[in-house]
Amino acid sequence: xxxxxxxxxxxxxxxxxxxxxxxxxxxxxxxxxxxxxxxxxxxxxxxxxxxxxxxxxxxxxxxxxxxxxxxxxxxxxxxxxxxxxxxxxxxxxxxxxxxxxxxxxxxxxxxxxx
Amino acid sequence: xxxxxxxxxxxxxxxxxxxxxxxxxxxxxxxxxxxxxxxxxxxxxxxxxxxxxxxxxxxxxxxxxxxxxxxxxxxxxxxxxxxxxxxxxxxxxxxxxxxxxxxxxxxxxxxxxx
Amino acid sequence: xxxxxxxxxxxxxxxxxxxxxxxxxxxxxxxxxxxxxxxxxxxxxxxxxxxxxxxxxxxxxxxxxxxxxxxxxxxxxxxxxxxxxxxxxxxxxxxxxxxxxxxxxxxxxxxxxx
Amino acid sequence: xxxxxxxxxxxxxxxxxxxxxxxxxxxxxxxxxxxxxxxxxxxxxxxxxxxxxxxxxxxxxxxxxxxxxxxxxxxxxxxxxxxxxxxxxxxxxxxxxxxxxxxxxxxxxxxxxx
Numbered sequence: 334x335x336x337x338x339x340x341x342x343x344x345x346x347x348x349x350x351x352x353x354x355x356x357x358x359x360x361x362x363x364x365x366x367x368x369x370x371x372x373x374x375x376x377x378x379x380x381x382x383x384x385x386x387x388x389x390x391x392x393x394x395x396x397x398x399x400x401x402x403x404x405x406x407x408x409x410x411x412x413x414x415x416x417x418x419x420x421x422x423x424x425x426x427x428x429x430x431x432x433x434x435x436x437x438x439x440x441x442x443x444x445x446x447x
Numbered sequence: 448x449x450x451x452x453x454x455x456x457x458x459x460x461x462x463x464x465x466x467x468x469x470x471x472x473x474x475x476x477x478x479x480x481x482x483x484x485x486x487x488x489x490x491x492x493x494x495x496x497x498x499x500x501x502x503x504x505x506x507x508x509x510x511x512x513x514x515x516x517x518x519x520x521x522x523x524x525x526x527x528x529x530x531x532x533x534x535x536x537x538x539x540x541x542x543x544x545x546x547x548x549x550x551x552x553x554x555x556x557x558x559x560x561x
Numbered sequence: 562x563x564x565x566x567x568x569x570x571x572x573x574x575x576x577x578x579x580x581x582x583x584x585x586x587x588x589x590x591x592x593x594x595x596x597x598x599x600x601x602x603x604x605x606x607x608x609x610x611x612x613x614x615x616x617x618x619x620x621x622x623x624x625x626x627x628x629x630x631x632x633x634x635x636x637x638x639x640x641x642x643x644x645x646x647x648x649x650x651x652x653x654x655x656x657x658x659x660x661x662x663x664x665x666x667x668x669x670x671x672x673x674x675x
Numbered sequence: 676x677x678x679x680x681x682x683x684x685x686x687x688x689x690x691x692x693x694x695x696x697x698x699x700x701x702x703x704x705x706x707x708x709x710x711x712x713x714x715x716x717x718x719x720x721x722x723x724x725x726x727x728x729x730x731x732x733x734x735x736x737x738x739x740x741x742x743x744x745x746x747x748x749x750x751x752x753x754x755x756x757x758x759x760x761x762x763x764x765x766x767x768x769x770x771x772x773x774x775x776x777x778x779x780x781x782x783x784x785x786x787x788x789x
Contacts, residue, residue, distance in 0.1 A: 334448055337535055344539065347548045353718045357488040357496035361589060361717040363516070364481040364596075368710030371478045374471040375703040376695045379606065382471035386527050396529055400538035402477070402520055403531050406513070413500050415510055417517050421451050424514035425458065434461045467604045475603040475703060478710075482596030489589040490581045492721065562676055565763050572767065575776045585716040585724035591744070592713045595706040602699040610699035614755050624757055628766035630705070630748055631759050634741070641728050643738055645745050649679050652742035653686065662689045 334418070338407050345408065356413055363405035370398035448532070452521050459522065470527055477519035484512035562646070566635045573636065584641055591633035598626035676760070680749045687750065698755055705747035712740035 345354060373394060374382050386392040410417045459468060487508060488496050500506045524531045573582060601623060602610050614620045638645045687696060715737060716724050728734045752759045 340539055355493040355496050357493055358717055360485045360488050364485045365710045365714045367478040367481040368707045371474045371703055372707045374474050376700055379469040379471055382469050396534040399529055399531050400534040403535045415513055417513050420510040420514040421517045425454055472604055475599055479596045479600045482593045486593045490586055568767055583721040583724050585721055588713045588716050592709040595709040599702045599706045602702050607697040607699055610697050624762040627757055627759050628762040631763045643741055645741050648738040648742040649745045653682055
């Protein structure tokens with residue numbers, strides 16, 4: 334991922350796109366790309382949505398939009414000096430405390446003793 | 448990143464959230480999180496948007512939303528069997544062909560010879 | 562609707578919010594509000610999504626987000642001098658040509674003659 | 676607006692699109708269209724964003740996306756039985772209480788007495 338971040342930064346600077354790459358513009362672009370990914374699924378049933386990769390053209394479109402979302406997320410992180418993997422690891426730890434795994438053994442015991 | 452994907456998958460399955468995690472629902476959640484990140488920037492000037500990390504509370508909020516976007520992107524890729532880094536590498540290669548670096552030396556020469 | 566546009570304009574100018582209301586900021590806010598509406602539905606099945614108005618608290622939340630989306634849409638139109646109803650009428654006319662109603666009588670006749 | 680809601684409902688039912696028009700699908704489409712409107716502005720400076728209507732092609736694109744956003748908002752309201760203008764009027768009233776107009780005379784007096 335570090336290598337891809339570097340390639341994206343080189344790509345933008347070689348084309349002199351840096352002045353467009355404010356955090357505000359990059360996050361707008363990120364949200365636009367996430368919506369383009371959503372667009373592929375908007376009229377599908379939940380079941381159809383699970384089978385999008387079976388059609389080669391749709392699969393390619395999905396992968397292409399995933400790449401765009403990740404590209405803008407990495408560029409956004411780059412200009413603000415954020416490490417997205419560190420941010421995610423910290424979030425998962427907070428969530429493990431916030432949403433504890435329901436203790437099924439216990440709840441089953443409680444039910445049987447009622 | 449592979450390790451974080453695994454932890455996210457374990458986290459969801461331990462809480463029995465798998466049935467909510469259709470590709471359609473995950474991409475809707477991804478797009479909602481990208482908008483929550485955008486919300487932090489919506490009234491800022493371009494200059495203010497470049498300084499969001501100077502305020503500790505805002506910096507934390509930005510990192511938290513980045514984590515959410517990445518979490519849903521990875522979970523979406525997980526359920527569809529997509530490797531996001533491979534997808535991004537392929538996209539960068541296509542873009543390097545699609546948007547060639549403007550040849551500045553050449554264009555300067557052309558201008559001077561006119 | 563004209564009256565509501567006027568009230569929204571008065572509301573913003575009384576609070577000196579005009580300088581934040583660039584078209585770019587208003588469209589970002591519009592898209593953020595549309596996502597907040599989507600957030601209410603993101604984990605629901607299609608069937609559950611059809612019953613959201615049965616719960617008073619959720620119904621209120623849905624109406625509130627609908628109001629936010631419409632408010633930003635009208636303010637965006639206001640600053641750019643767009644009449645949204647005229648734009649919609651023109652679009653419907655174009656779509657009636659673009660997506661003609663399938664001629665069912667004809668197709669039924671064709672089927673019966675096969 | 677009531678007339679446009681009716682035309683939209685007729686348009687969808689003539690094409691047998693009703694089964695796609697769950698509230699969840701319509702709100703996803705609304706959010707996708709709001710993002711397509713945002714896409715027009717994503718790389719513009721605030722000043723450029725105020726001048727988008729000066730170029731005929733861009734103006735047409737903006738009006739077209741405004742029509743799409745309004746169309747999906749009205750169809751969403753239609754299937755859930757929401758009156759968007761009533762919802763907006765109620766919201767404006769709540770906001771007038773929530774964000775009172777700053778009393779400038781008073782604040783000026785206070786400043787001068789310090």
